[in-house]
Amino acid sequence: MSTSKSANVTQEEIQAWLTEIRDLKNTVSALRSSLEQENIDKEKSVQEAVAASSAEIAQLKATAAALRDVLEQARIDRDKDVQDAVVAANQEIVQLRAATAALRDTLELARQDKERSVQTATRMAHDEIQQLKATVATLRDTLEAADAGVLA
Numbered sequence: 001m002s003t004s005k006s007a008n009v010t011q012e013e014i015q016a017w018l019t020e021i022r023d024l025k026n027t028v029s030a031l032r033s034s035l036e037q038e039n040i041d042k043e044k045s046v047q048e049a050v051a052a053s054s055a056e057i058a059q060l061k062a063t064a065a066a067l068r069d070v071l072e073q074a075r076i077d078r079d080k081d082v083q084d085a086v087v088a089a090n091q092e093i094v095q096l097r098a099a100t101a102a103l104r105d106t107l108e109l110a111r112q113d114k115e116r117s118v119q120t121a122t123r124m125a126h127d128e129i130q131q132l133k134a135t136v137a138t139l140r141d142t143l144e145a146a147d148a149g150v151l152a
Helices: 002-151
Strands: none
Touching: none
């Protein structure tokens, strides 16, 4: 009986070991499946992160390009504004020079007219003085002749 009991125990032990082995295999299989699912999830997360990063990089590149374009357009606009201001200033300078030349010519003509007027006035005054001196001399001669005729 003792062999039957030991064979029975051995059978029970074998059965327990087989059950434990089966349970361990099931656990290993479940853990392997879980690990594989974790690896799949991790790979998916990495791919999603890479895709999100790629999308963000593309968006940042597009934003940088758009900002570069805006900056370049602003520089072009500024250069055009500067050129327009230079052209306007040059036109104003030309107009001011023309106005200055016209005023200078007008001033010169006015000076010449004043000079002619002074010369004319001086000549007329001189002529009048000469006429007055001649009149005075004639009147003096007449007066002297009248005084001489009264005395004689």
